[in-house]
Amino acid sequence: MIKFKYLRWCLGLFGISAILLFITLYPIPSLLMWQSPVLARCFFILALCFAFCLLRIMLGPTPADRAVAVDTLGILIVGFCAILSIPTGRDWYIDIAIAWALQSFIGALALAKYLEGRGFDE
Amino acid sequence: MNEIIGYIFIVVGLAFDIFGCIGLLRLPDVYNRLQATTKCVTLGTSSILLGTIVIKGLAATSIKAFLCIIFLVLTSPVAAHALSRGAHISGVKLWGKSVCDKYAEDKKSKNREE
Amino acid sequence: MKSKIILFIIGFIIWMLLGWPPNLQHALAGIFAAGFVAALTGDMFTRRPHRFINPSRYLWFGYYVFLFLWECLKANIDVALRVVNPKLPINPGIVKVKTTLKSDTALTFLANSITLTPGTFCIDIKPESGILYIHWINVESDDLDKATKLIVDKFEKVLKRVFE
Numbered sequence: 111m112i113k114f115k116y117l118r119w120c121l122g123l124f125g126i127s128a129i130l131l132f133i134t135l136y137p138i139p140s141l142l143m144w145q146s147p148v149l150a151r152c153f154f155i156l157a158l159c160f161a162f163c164l165l166r167i168m169l170g171p172t173p174a175d176r177a178v179a180v181d182t183l184g185i186l187i188v189g190f191c192a193i194l195s196i197p198t199g200r201d202w203y204i205d206i207a208i209a210w211a212l213q214s215f216i217g218a219l220a221l222a223k224y225l226e227g228r229g230f231d232e
Numbered sequence: 233m234n235e236i237i238g239y240i241f242i243v244v245g246l247a248f249d250i251f252g253c254i255g256l257l258r259l260p261d262v263y264n265r266l267q268a269t270t271k272c273v274t275l276g277t278s279s280i281l282l283g284t285i286v287i288k289g290l291a292a293t294s295i296k297a298f299l300c301i302i303f304l305v306l307t308s309p310v311a312a313h314a315l316s317r318g319a320h321i322s323g324v325k326l327w328g329k330s331v332c333d334k335y336a337e338d339k340k341s342k343n344r345e346e
Numbered sequence: 347m348k349s350k351i352i353l354f355i356i357g358f359i360i361w362m363l364l365g366w367p368p369n370l371q372h373a374l375a376g377i378f379a380a381g382f383v384a385a386l387t388g389d390m391f392t393r394r395p396h397r398f399i400n401p402s403r404y405l406w407f408g409y410y411v412f413l414f415l416w417e418c419l420k421a422n423i424d425v426a427l428r429v430v431n432p433k434l435p436i437n438p439g440i441v442k443v444k445t446t447l448k449s450d451t452a453l454t455f456l457a458n459s460i461t462l463t464p465g466t467f468c469i470d471i472k473p474e475s476g477i478l479y480i481h482w483i484n485v486e487s488d489d490l491d492k493a494t495k496l497i498v499d500k501f502e503k504v505l506k507r508v509f510e
Contacts, residue, residue: 119432126254148239155246162253166265174262174319181311182256182269186249188304189277192284192297193242204284204296208364211303218311225318251426258429263481264438267467268425274462275422292366299363309461309468310454316469316481331439332488335469335479338442 129158149197156190177221184214238287245279248272261327262319270312278304350388352398354380397509406507413504414459421464428483439485440469443494445476445502452509459501466497 133154163186166179188207195203255268278301285294326333357380365372397403428435447453450473457468460480467481480497487493 116432126250148243152242152246155250159249159253162257166256172262172319172324174315174322174324175265177315177318178262178265178269179256181315182252182273185273185277185304185308188300189245189249189280192277192281192300195293196284196287201291201293201296204293204300207281208296208300208303211300211307215307215311219314222311222314222318225315225322227322248422248426251422251429255425255429258434259436261438263440263467263469264436264483267465267481267483268429270467271418271421271425271462275418295363295366299360305462306458309458312461313457313468316467320469326440327438329437331437331485333440334442334488335440338479 126158130155133158146197149193152193153190156186156193159186174225177218177225180221181214181218184210184217188214234289235287238283241279241283241286245276245283248276248279252276262324263316263326266312266316270308274304274308348396349392350384353388353391354384357383403508406504410501410504410508413500414462417459417463417500421462424464435484437484438481439488440479440481441485441488441493442490443478443480443498444490445478445494445498447476447502447505447510449509452505455509456498456501456505460497463501 133151160183163179163183167176167183170176170179188211191203191207191210195201195207249272252269252272255272256265259265259268281297281301281304284297288294288297320335358376361376361380362368362373392398445453445456447456453471453473457471457478460466460468460478465483467483468478469481470479471477478498480493482493482497486496
């Protein structure tokens with residue numbers, strides 16, 4: 111059993127480092143390439159984080175796990191909007207980030223209230 | 233020069249984000265997962281916004297990003313607190329190898345008094 | 347009344363920062379919006395408005411921000427090392443600690459800073475008796491006094507000077 115645990119850890123380490131190496135070394139044809147090759151890779155690393163959160167939403171054994179993953183996804187999208195505002199040079203992406211942080215907070219509170227088993231009008 | 237410092241901040245923030253998401257997959261129950269995500273993802277996203285401030289310099293964007301950092305640091309622990317309380321009330325058990333659970337003991341004794 | 351004026355000033359400053367290049371039209375709309383909000387919800391904002399004038403509180407608040415950032419950085423490195431370790435060295439449990447802080451703002455800031463510092467995470471507060479329930483990722487002692495000394499003490503002294 112313990113050997114199986116270490117095998118799984120090695121498999122996960124190999125998989126994640128292989129994905130990271132692929133993102134860093136492979137020449138990505140991107141629309142944002144003309145300004146900075148670093149930021150074009152940052153998007154794909156954030157996409158890996160999104161994939162982990164979606165996996166937890168799919169696997170999660172209880173509703174509470176899914177609520178936690180949704181909250182995490184909301185905070186990650188704020189960072190995504192902040193990175194997007196640098197190569198495009200458009201300021202209003204930060205406005206979207208602020209509004210997204212607000213609605214993600216209120217959504218998390220509503221999910222917590224649903225978990226407690228009370229109605230929304232109490 | 234400013235751009236290089238900003239990129240360093242962004243890459244450090246992305247590394248913390250990835251550690252938080254690996255914690256979301258690896259750790260065994262809801263409370264441990266909340267420990268990992270609410271710490272790592274909050275500091276990672278704040279670091280990305282700080283990198284944006286360093287790259288843009290003193291402009292309208294950087295003031296908005298600074299307000300966004302303050303808002304994120306104030307609200308994300310509150311949301312995590314509400315989610316964990318809701319999970320405990322809805323009856324999610326702790327992990328099998330946990331040491332003690334004073335909260336459930338206190339709730340049980342309070343119910344017995346009533 | 348003082349509480350309404352303080353809320354009006356804070357709301358107006360945030361309004362002007364959100365639309366940064368300031369002009370007259372923007373400022374007029376901001377006065378109307380901040381005045382409306384302050385007239386509706388100003389009484390709930392603070393109960394003892396004279397505490398906003400004392401300058402030494404702001405100095406202690408600056409010291410608190412630096413302490414908080416240092417602890418937050420340590421917490422993140424701690425969680426990252428625990429997560430990538432193949433043995434997964436965690437030993438979780440919920441413990442009970444006691445605090446002497448009374449006001450609502452101080453309790454909120456205490457719970458937030460406990461949540462973002464190494465290995466601890468606040469689950470529930472009972473404000474009337476001053477008891478906090480804390481999920482600890484690596485339980486060192488489940489005794490009430492010892493846990494209070496390990497978790498709460500470093501923030502309690504500073505927060506007492508800022509908010510009480």
